[in-house]
Amino acid sequence: MNALHLPNAEFRSLAARVTDIAADLLAGLDDLRAFPAVRGEQVARAFGAPLPEEGLRARALDALGEVLALSRAPTPRFYGYVLGSGEPVAALADLLASILNQNVTAWRSAPAAVTIERQIVRGIAGALGCEGFSGSLCGGGSMANLMGLAMAREAQLPANESGAQPGVVYASSEVHMSIPKAMALLGLGRENLRLIGTDEGYRLDPQALRTAIAADRCAGRKPLAVVASSGTVNTGAIDPLPDIAAVCREQQLWLHVDGEYGALAALAIPEQFTGLSAADSLSLDPHKWLYQPLDCGMLLFRSAPAARTAFSFTGDYAKSLAPDPLEAFAFFDESLELSRRFRALKLWLSLRYHGLAAFRSAIRTDLRHAQNLAGLIRGTQTLELLAPVELSAVCFRYRQGEPGAAGDELNAAILKRVIERGRVYLSNATLRGRFALRACFVNHRTTDQDVSEIVPEVLQAARDVLSGCS
Ligand SMILES: Cc1ncc(COP(=O)(O)O)c(C=O)c1O
Numbered sequence: 001m002n003a004l005h006l007p008n009a010e011f012r013s014l015a016a017r018v019t020d021i022a023a024d025l026l027a028g029l030d031d032l033r034a035f036p037a038v039r040g041e042q043v044a045r046a047f048g049a050p051l052p053e054e055g056l057r058a059r060a061l062d063a064l065g066e067v068l069a070l071s072r073a074p075t076p077r078f079y080g081y082v083l084g085s086g087e088p089v090a091a092l093a094d095l096l097a098s099i100l101n102q103n104v105t106a107w108r109s110a111p112a113a114v115t116i117e118r119q120i121v122r123g124i125a126g127a128l129g130c131e132g133f134s135g136s137l138c139g140g141g142s143m144a145n146l147m148g149l150a151m152a153r154e155a156q157l158p159a160n161e162s163g164a165q166p167g168v169v170y171a172s173s174e175v176h177m178s179i180p181k182a183m184a185l186l187g188l189g190r191e192n193l194r195l196i197g198t199d200e201g202y203r204l205d206p207q208a209l210r211t212a213i214a215a216d217r218c219a220g221r222k223p224l225a226v227v228a229s230s231g232t233v234n235t236g237a238i239d240p241l242p243d244i245a246a247v248c249r250e251q252q253l254w255l256h257v258d259g260e261y262g263a264l265a266a267l268a269i270p271e272q273f274t275g276l277s278a279a280d281s282l283s284l285d286p287h288k289w290l291y292q293p294l295d296c297g298m299l300l301f302r303s304a305p306a307a308r309t310a311f312s313f314t315g316d317y318a319k320s321l322a323p324d325p326l327e328a329f330a331f332f333d334e335s336l337e338l339s340r341r342f343r344a345l346k347l348w349l350s351l352r353y354h355g356l357a358a359f360r361s362a363i364r365t366d367l368r369h370a371q372n373l374a375g376l377i378r379g380t381q382t383l384e385l386l387a388p389v390e391l392s393a394v395c396f397r398y399r400q401g402e403p404g405a406a407g408d409e410l411n412a413a414i415l416k417r418v419i420e421r422g423r424v425y426l427s428n429a430t431l432r433g434r435f436a437l438r439a440c441f442v443n444h445r446t447t448d449q450d451v452s453e454i455v456p457e458v459l460q461a462a463r464d465v466l467s468g469c470s
Pocket residue numbers: 081082139140141142143145176178229231232233258259260261262285297
């Protein structure tokens with residue numbers, strides 16, 4: 001008997017225990033803190049035991065309680081960063097995907113998984129108005145942005161054989177940090193990312209874009225791509241896609257749309273995303289605004305041959321021998337990844353279970369929560385909005401005196417106190433140099449009642465800080 005053998009009855013019993021733990025967690029979410037009251041040292045101590053030489057068998061699961069207790073629970077009152085809430089039907093699919101353990105490299109390794117992923121990708125592209133686009137799932141937005149820019153580079157300034165050539169990429173000053181990171185990794189260099197100014201709504205200014213491109217051409221540099229954000233990470237601003245697409249067409253530049261945070265909201269409010277289909281590549285994050293458990297990013301592209309030009313480099317051991325085009329398909333020809341998990345199963349099962357209409361409705365609810373919070377902030381004397389609320393991110397701050405360092409420090413202290421209090425979780429942003437408190441709604445568990453608690457919590461935290469009670 002193999003030392004790792006697990007009798008089927010034992011698997012059933014372990015699975016039932018894990019399912020019970022998960023169901024208990026879900027049932028009790030409402031009463032949990034939005035962030036656990038723990039310190040680094042305590043968590044390090046909890047998991048500091050050396051790896052056991054002899055297995056603990058079923059007793060190994062006893063420690064799961066501590067893992068949960070020391071984790072940030074997916075409560076309805078978590079509004080930090082851009083973090084989806086983890087839809088449980090999708091989580092069940094993840095368990096099965098791990099048991100099935102498909103390697104979604106190519107049809108010849110994973111026929112159903114490859115077919116479902118291709119179908120899901122096409123289906124979501126179509127639902128966003130990008131009919132005919134194909135693509136793949138990946139670990140997240142940073143990976144999708146890297147792949148989108150790798151395609152842009154290979155289409156405009158081929159680098160795969162002889163190395164990177166200098167080229168310039170344009171994006172707004174609000175662009176996500178994964179874009180400069182991709183510039184560095186692709187050998188283009190962060191200095192060759194031009195950060196274009198934005199209007200009062202934090203949207204890229206197309207006229208400033210034209211001017212910057214002209215200046216680079218004059219100086220003998222080679223523009224290659226524009227990255228438009230469809231929902232910036234700080235404020236959810238949607239860059240003017242039709243205008244930017246017109247510049248790209250006229251200047252023959254690749255248009256990559258970073259839709260990681262916002263573009264899936266086109267399922268609910270397509271009118272705000274006109275021009276999405278003009279993208280050459282478009283990155284999305286179902287683990288954000290389709291509420292999927294991590295990880296689940298997606299890159300869509302208009303031209304599969306362009307993806308193959310960027311990514312196809314196949315060893316003989318991996319080459320498909322099938323004449324049938326469906327059976328010959330390989331994701332590794334169109335993606336950076338080779339070994340890949342069956343991410344599509346969760347998305348497929350969750351969409352089948354709830355239906356697209358339920359997701360559209362959940363996104364609309366998040367949008368409404370953001371407007372409600374903005375209204376509640378406007379109704380106070382002491383809080384002020386720092387940016388228009390275009391999607392579901394609300395940036396605001398406690399108003400005291402003139403803008404400047406003192407206000408920034410006070411608001412940073414208020415944020416720390418809000419998190420310590422544990423009832424709601426906010427994160428922060430820097431807008432035109434000012435520290436902002438930020439709530440972002442991509443959480444299908446949040447109710448109107450939860451939203452109504454945010455302002456009182458912030459005001460109480462401010463009182464605690466100002467009275468020295470924190
Ligand atoms: C606009 C934008 N782009 C890219 C990313 C990176 O996505 P990921 O965290 O999945 O790598 C984020 C994450 O918040 C984002 O908001």
